Amino acid sequence: QHGNTIVNESNEVLTGEAEGALVFLTPWPGMMRTVYGDHQRFFDTYLKPFAGRYTSGDGARRDKDGYYWIT
Numbered sequence: 001q002h003g004n005t006i007v008n009e010s011n012e013v014l015t016g017e018a019e020g021a022l023v024f025l026t027p028w029p030g031m032m033r034t035v036y037g038d039h040q041r042f043f044d045t046y047l048k049p050f051a052g053r054y055t056s057g058d059g060a061r062r063d064k065d066g067y068y069w070i071t
Contacts, residue, residue: 004068006060011050014062022060022070023053 005013006020014020024031031054035042046054059071 006062006068007050007053011053017062017064019061019071020059021050021055022058022068023050023055025053027054 003026004022004024006018007013007023008020027033032042032046035045046056049055061069061071063069
């Protein structure tokens with residue numbers, strides 16, 4: 001699986017119309033990879049909350065047409 005998706009608080013991928021946390025499943029060019037001098041902070045902030053899936057901390061809603069809305 002690649003791209004982005006929406007998960008609930010239990011880290012379960014939500015399908016169809018949904019609202020939850022926006023997570024990214026694969027890296028992309030230019031993606032932040034660490035916090036200078038504090039890699040553990042990067043891991044704890046961006047990867048740990050959803051078991052290795054990258055999150056910026058944004059919520060999102062996916063509508064019936066598959067469009068994402070940042071909430």
